Amino acid sequence: MALNPAIILVQPQLGENIGKTARAMLNFGLTDLRLVSPRDGWPNPSAGPAASGADTVLDQAKVYANVADAVADCHRVFAATVRDRDMPKPVATPQAAAQIVAEYDASSMNCGFLFGREASGLSNDDVSHADIVLTVPVNPSFGSLNLAQAVILVAYELFNMTDGTEDMVDADREEPADKAETEGLHQHLLEELTNRGYFRSEGREATQRRTLRNLILNAGFSSQEIQTLRGVIKSLSRPKC
């Protein structure tokens, strides 16, 4: 089952960012949004439009007066912060954090992620409620992530933990044509080329023919594609209108 830890925004400033966070969450199946004393109160009229349809997340959002109340039911709390601090906490990447959430989830224990204010991030006091610091590895010379961007990277890794999508799915191409059709194309091409003096050197002709057969065969054309190409050859062989 998909993981669904609490996403906790500590004193978020802009309703628009709360809406974008809701959208990012729902993109990856997260629905437990918690707001710790949002600056402009709650509900916030700017949140809905920015959520682009993730209203269900906003409607269910819970508001708390402080971090302690917001994390009360969590067994493991992560604090998203890039800054070094004097606090002795382990530091996890989003992927490692998702792994830990999956382990707690398997024992039916809830987890939570603290995200800070847009302008100033989490305070040292906020971070002291967390067991683990979550740091996204970023470009060291341009590391400031937008709030909803930070949330979506965590949500993405959480979703990946249980999602079964294959890394790479082969092209759903049509079956390659049989050799009679492929050879028909080859012969058709050779005939029109011969008519036009493409094969000038007898010494090279055998090699050129082989090169063209390999080129056609390696492309793996379908029966339909071979029909298309025969039409192309026929058309190219006609005099200009």
Place this chain on the structure above:
Amino acid sequence: MALNPAIILVQPQLGENIGKTARAMLNFGLTDLRLVSPRDGWPNPSAGPAASGADTVLDQAKVYANVADAVADCHRVFAATVRDRDMPKPVATPQAAAQIVAEYDASSMNCGFLFGREASGLSNDDVSHADIVLTVPVNPSFGSLNLAQAVILVAYELFNMTDGTEDMVDADREEPADKAETEGLHQHLLEELTNRGYFRSEGREATQRRTLRNLILNAGFSSQEIQTLRGVIKSLSRPKC
């Protein structure tokens, strides 16, 4: 070295989204932004503020009249789209795509990622320029990703390909105190508890003492933390002011 494929926005509509894309790119070290006939021309005054400091990416952005020109120097092109199409292309996750870019990069071959218009995505014609479809696995019932969000997930996976951050770094805690200090805390606690009648049953006292010693030892307190706790015990033992 960090990967730096081209991020190609096809007919982007809002300057704000171009700016946010630039910020998302630079967060993960990408700098090659290409715009295919942006709706409102280029430069666009809304892009700068949204880029939040990633002006270098905007300043270097190149504008193209069509997709073919924008991908001309690319050896492998990915088209970001969630929709099923009648086109026979392999489909890759962001992680698999990053892996492929790394392989091409090792042979000094450039790659590109096509991202579509905010409202309508990539057209079938746009996608026909790509070798591989890139699909982010998402919540099937709420799968529409914002432009900069789609870009940041790809940028994040590209960065991860060459970034050496450990998944999990242990807490940089102070060294645990030696046994004399730990035992000193234990004895101090026992003494004050004994003075206050905590040990009521002689049969249980040995077990209670052992429980407390284990509790103190397992916590792994540092010398400094033990000093703090002895101050706490001393204070608790005083009469109320």
